[in-house]
Amino acid sequence: MVDRTDRPARSGEFDLIARYFAPLAADWPGAFGLTDDAALLGVSDGVDRVLTTDALVEGVHFRPDDPPDRVARKALRASLSDLAAMGATPEVYSLALQIPAERDDGWIAALVQGLAADQSRFGVTLIGGDTVSARGPAMLTVTAIGRLAHSRPLRRNGAAAGDDVYVSGTIGDGGLGLRACRGEAAGLDAAQRQFAVDRYQLPEPRVALGPALVGTASACLDVSDGLIADLGHLVRASGLAAEVLLDDVPWSGAAAAAMDYPATERIAAGDDYELLFTAPPVQRDAVTAIARTAGTPVARVGRTMPGSGVRVLDSGGTPLALARTGWRHR
Ligand SMILES: [Mg+2]
Missing domain, CATH: 3.30.1330.10 (PurM-like, N-terminal domain)
Known part of the structure; x- marks a missing residue:
């Protein structure tokens, strides 16, 4: 039986x-x-x-x-x-x-x-x-x-040298939320901890922004592997290099408050599901208007150029070097 x-x-x-x-x-x-x-x-x-x-x-x-x-x-x-x-x-x-x-x-x-x-x-x-x-x-x-x-789809391979690089929302919250779920992420108050967990468990797909960018953005993808890794995918597909200004990358209050979670790790963390896209500088006003209409914050964080790979610059314009667990000063 x-x-x-x-x-x-x-x-x-x-x-x-x-x-x-x-x-x-x-x-x-x-x-x-x-x-x-x-x-x-x-x-x-x-x-x-x-x-x-x-x-x-x-x-x-x-x-x-x-x-x-x-x-x-x-x-x-x-x-x-x-x-x-x-x-x-x-x-x-x-x-x-x-x-x-x-x-x-x-x-x-x-x-x-x-x-x-x-x-x-x-x-x-x-x-x-x-x-x-x-x-x-x-x-x-x-x-x-x-x-x-x-x-007309948005593709990864449409960027041209000299395009601006933009990202929606804030970066690193998914990784912060995963840490918070594990009981890590010291330094957060209860509301910030809940915000981070929500961002990890319930990402916000940018369904209004993406379609609105058709015809304005030159290339686009969503951030799932981490801002810098995904920008690497985009510029590789476009046959270009890119530079990101670390000070211009948008953070949530929770990510900024977290101890042991520096900006250099936020740009390497995955699970953000934000849109990362490029557009020629002539489209700056159009991008601003599209973001406002879509109700989605968008920040300009860098630019593309001839070459290959992604460089991250600190506030003094010094490139950071990739370390095993993120990025550090060269
Ligand atoms: Mg994707």
């Missing part, structure tokens, strides 16, 4: 879909209430679509004790951030969910609650996916599709 007493209460896959996920698909007729083998995109409007896939793995991209509603929202938001980086407006998504054997229906219900909240926040609808129960960590794989205004 099999002892089932330690099994979590878990619906079968069909019940799971009907009960939890089908309601998330109600707004997209082509999803057929998640009853069929695949969904119809039904796209006949002549507008190009952008597709991106992002996987979040428990223990790698989120912590096992992160609230499940926030884990689901972060998975969705990471994909929406990629769409924004391409200049696309989010429309629909699918979710592949690997559920650890020890998680019960309550965990799934919490995931779905988080997804429902962000669906209304960002105007996206679930149109398909898969659920598998497995030994091992939870994994959420989101594939998101967005509309591209004017059929």
Whole structure:
């Protein structure tokens, strides 16, 4: 006889879909209430679509004790951030969910609650996916599709020498939040600690700014590996070098208050999901106007030039040298 007493209460896959996920698909007729083998995109409007896939793995991209509603929202938001980086407006998504054997229906219900909240926040609808129960960590794989205004994507390779380098929001908060979740990040008061945790668990995809930059920005990506690493990706794709003025990089009050978290580490920390983009100097007023309309703060932090690699300059104009755990004075 099999002892089932330690099994979590878990619906079968069909019940799971009907009960939890089908309601998330109600707004997209082509999803057929998640009853069929695949969904119809039904796209006949002549507008190009952008597709991106992002996987979040428990223990790698989120912590096992992160609230499940926030884990689901972060998975969705990471994909929406990629769409924004391409200049696309989010429309629909699918979710592949690997559920650890020890998680019960309550965990799934919490995931779905988080997804429902962000669906209304960002105007996206679930149109398909898969659920598998497995030994091992939870994994959420989101594939998101967005509309591209004017059929012109923002790319990484469009920057020209002499372009300005901009970043949205503040840099280093994701890394600070991860430290705060671990009980590190000394020097923060309770409100700053909560702010940092929120920034790590619930990044803000710049869905208004990205599409608005099409036609003005010359290149764009979202910051997931760290400001300097991602700027390195952008200038490599564009065949250029870049210089960043450390004093011009925007920080939150919490990041500035943290002990043992110097600016040189904030620019190397990941998980910010801010937009990093370039534009020619002639577009400065246009960038300012776009940022204001999008309601997203944007700061000019450097410029591109012929060559390769990224240099970070301190307030005296002296380049910093890369150290193993970040950047230090040469
Ligand atoms: Mg990205």
